[in-house]
Amino acid sequence: xxxxxxxxxxxxxxxxxxxxxxxxxxxxxxxxxxxxxxxxxxxxxxxxxxxxxxxxxxxxxxxxxxxxxxxxxxxxxx
Numbered sequence: 506x507x508x509x510x511x512x513x514x515x516x517x518x519x520x521x522x523x524x525x526x527x528x529x530x531x532x533x534x535x536x537x538x539x540x541x542x543x544x545x546x547x548x549x550x551x552x553x554x555x556x557x558x559x560x561x562x563x564x565x566x567x568x569x570x571x572x573x574x575x576x577x578x579x580x581x582x583x
Contacts, residue, residue, distance in 0.1 A: 507574040510559030510567070514574070517558070521551045525571055528552065528564075 506515045517525070520541065527537045534548040541548070552564055561567045 509570045509574050510561050512559045517555060518551075521555050524548055524551050525555060525567070529568055529572065 506513050508514075509517070514522070520543075523541060524537055527540060528534075532540070534545045534552070537543070538545045538548045552567075556562075556564055556567050559567055559570065561570065
C-alpha cells in the first residue's frame with residue numbers, strides 16, 4: 506500500500522490499477538477496453554475517478570505519481 510497523491514493504492518480498485526498500468530505502458534483507452542473487456546467510456550470513467558480520488562488535476566499528474574510511488578511496478582502482470 507503506497508500513497509498516490511491524497512489517496513492510498515488500496516483505495517483504487519483492481520480494474521482501476523490495471524487500467525492505469527496499461528495506460529502507462531502506452532495503450533489507448535480503446536485498446537485498454539479491448540484487453541479488459543470494457544467499453545472505452547468505462548475506461549475513461551475509471552481514469553477520471555482515479556484522478557479525482559487522488560486529488561490531481563490531470564492524468565499526467567496521476568501517471569507521474571503512480572510511477573514515482575511504484576504502485577505500478579508492484580502489480581502483477583496481466
